[in-house]
Amino acid sequence: MSDTLVKAISRGIRIYAAVTTDLVNEAISRHDCSPTAAAALGRTMTGALLLAANLKNQEAITVSFQGNGPLGYITADATPEGYVRGYVGNPHAELPLKENGKLDVGGAVGKGLLQVTRFTGIGEPMRGSCEIVTGEIAEDLTSYLFTSEQTASSVGLGVLVGTDRRAMAAGGFMLQLMPDADEEIISKLEASLKEVRSISSIIADGAGPKDIVSELMAGFKVDFLTSTELSFRCKCNRERIEDVLLSLSHDDMQSLVEDGKAEVCCQFCGEKYHFEKDELVHLMKLADGVR
Ligand SMILES: [Zn+2]
Structure with missing residues (x-):
């Protein structure tokens, strides 16, 4: 099944759930991620898609973890149409496993700011x-929603990385209390969330996003709303990269021309754009013409 996000509601509760295994694998291969980088970036991209699901069409969101850990900054852009792109500063960074055998995402992200x-x-x-609370991504997004957007939410994110460095299961959920949520609903929900398995093990068992909602909301009456297909998609193209080259100084452009060719890599998706000498000369003349 392809990556999908579903929206559902129950009395007093808004529920979004997503399976993102394929798009996380695309990010892993585009950026050659270590397992910990894969988990951190995969959780961040999934979180960005869940936050974006609250936006209007044509809007977009950027989630940026500016931590002091070995991974460096982690950034993901997402849209409510289901597109996401993202990168991690040091995709090869890795830390030893934690004592419980899990990837040390919190240690690799470090302390700092979530923007x-x-x-x-x-x-x-x-x-x-x-402030980044734990660096485990989901707790940080929950804290952000509470402190910055005054929304009581619960975010769960998971990426299960196999020994072949591929994501075996990735996805997440976001539950938000609506103004009509009463005490009874809240305590029932808290009890239900305590029982729930980790999101990556639910997905590893073959669950789709609707199954995730059903498992989270066992005992609640749930209405399913829309369902959106998700994919990794970057906005870069040759014209945008040419614009970057056009903004270089004459001297920088001159040295690219002297090199005889240039390769420009998109930070977000790793796509490489090649420029031959005659194209570089043409761009240099264009830029010089408007200087
Ligand atoms: Zn790109």
Whole structure:
């Protein structure tokens, strides 16, 4: 089954669940991620897709973990249409496993700032931030939603990485309390969440996003709303890369021309763009013409 996000509601609760195994694997191969980098980036991209599901069409969100750990900054852009792209500063960084045998994502992310930027297409983007709490990504997003957006939420994220460095299961959920959630609903939900298995083991057992909702919300009456296909997609293209080259100084451009060719790599998706000497000369002339 392809990667999908479903939205559902129950009385007083909004529920989003996503399976992202394929797109996390695409990110792993594009960036050649270590297992810990794969888990951190996969969780961040899945979290960004869950946050983006609350946006209007044509809006977009950037989730950026600016931690002091060995992975460096981790950034993911997502849209409510189901597209996501992301990268990690040091994709080869790795730490020893924790005592419980799990990947040390929190240690690899470190302490610092989590910043979330919402692009509405109108006016300045809206920025919110909070301190990174554990660096395990899901707890940090839960804390961000509470402190910056005053929304009581529970975010769960998981990426199960196999010995072949591929994601065997990846996905997540976001539960948000709506104003009409009463005490009875809240305590029933808290009890239900305590019982629930880790999200990656639910997905590893073959669950789709609707099955995740059913498992999380066992005992609740749930109505399913929309379902959106998810994929890794970057906005880069040759024209955008040419714009970057056009913004270089004459001297920098001159040295690329002297090299005889240039390779420009998109930070977000790892796509490589090659430019031959005659194209570089053409771009240098264009840039010089408007200087
Ligand atoms: Zn790209």
